[in-house]
Amino acid sequence: MDSQVSNGSGLEAEHITNLLVFGFLQSSKSNFQQELKALGHDLSVPVYLDSDLEDELQTDGSRASRSYPGRIQPDSVSQEEIIQSIAHHLAQVGDEMDHSIQPTLVRNLVAQFMNVSLSEEDRRNCLAKALDEVKTAFPRDMENEKGMLIMTLLLAKNVATHSPSLLRDVFQTTVNFINQNLLTYVRNLLRNMDRSNL
Template sequence: MDCEVSNGSDLQDERITNLLVFGFLQSCSNHSFHRELEALGHELPQWEEPDEELQTDGNRSSHSPVGRIEADSESQEDVIRSIARHLAHIGDSMDRSIPLDLVDRLALQLRNACRSEEDRRRDLASALEQLLQAHPTDMDKEKTMLVLALLLAKKVADHTPSLLRDVFRTTVNFINQNLRAYVRSLTRNETD
């Protein structure tokens, strides 16, 4: 596989995940990190389709990777925001099932500047595993993991708003590493 194509896919996945996590956090009810989220929104790259070139006839030519969602960037953004709102609604119903001591522990781990991003992803994975064991749901495992990862990000940011950027980055990285195929599937299914 061409390295450039692979990097384009990675950039597309990261954009989708950034938008999904950001949209989820925006859609959550009762959050105390509004200012931090607004500032983060200004720092995130604007939505663009990767690897597109403007042709002389005014159309866009794309050398995109296989599996790219066939939709213009605006409608794709709308689809991802819609998915984020739906996941936030599910998360609101699960919100009370997240133990405060788990959130406290994860916030403390994220606050430790000496921990690597890989350590932080493991901390998030460990917290998710505890939640999955303690609170089985009737949803499929990938959807449950995605909602709980997003919900943990929200809970940590609510607990300590100054950690929003850290928990956002860790959550995006975790999703891209562990749930990338599921997120791609979600976005493809919504555009069909």
């Protein structure tokens, strides 16, 4: 049995969240593409999430057969594509909500992430406090979990945009925060998308 599969439920939680956060950041307009590319290689993100190959893959309709260490087995590729699709959709919705995040909030979050004495738990708490401050910006017709997920991803994007050197730290904290607080919602998104694609 593949180490990426547990109880037949598909991809491991952290890998799902890694792909989701990475896909969101890649789908967003940003100034940290070089750092994101390096992070993608370190995470063994599937090659079709690599922006350098995106046009080539869309043109010929096939997937490159390159592999990375720890790459997921081919039977999980459809789930990876679904996660990529979800991330892209969330980034599009996020573009419309991005203006509601105050620059001072981002600067404060950047300063907190630059504080090397903060633990990972402290960073997650900083992210949670920032999220509380932007909750009022959620569209009224959006479910709370979706708003929280998008705003969490937007905060990560804005921190990395402000200080690209913080990308790895904010990426890991965001993955941990989502796994701790929004994993059920993410799994439901994946399950619902999977069913609609059958």
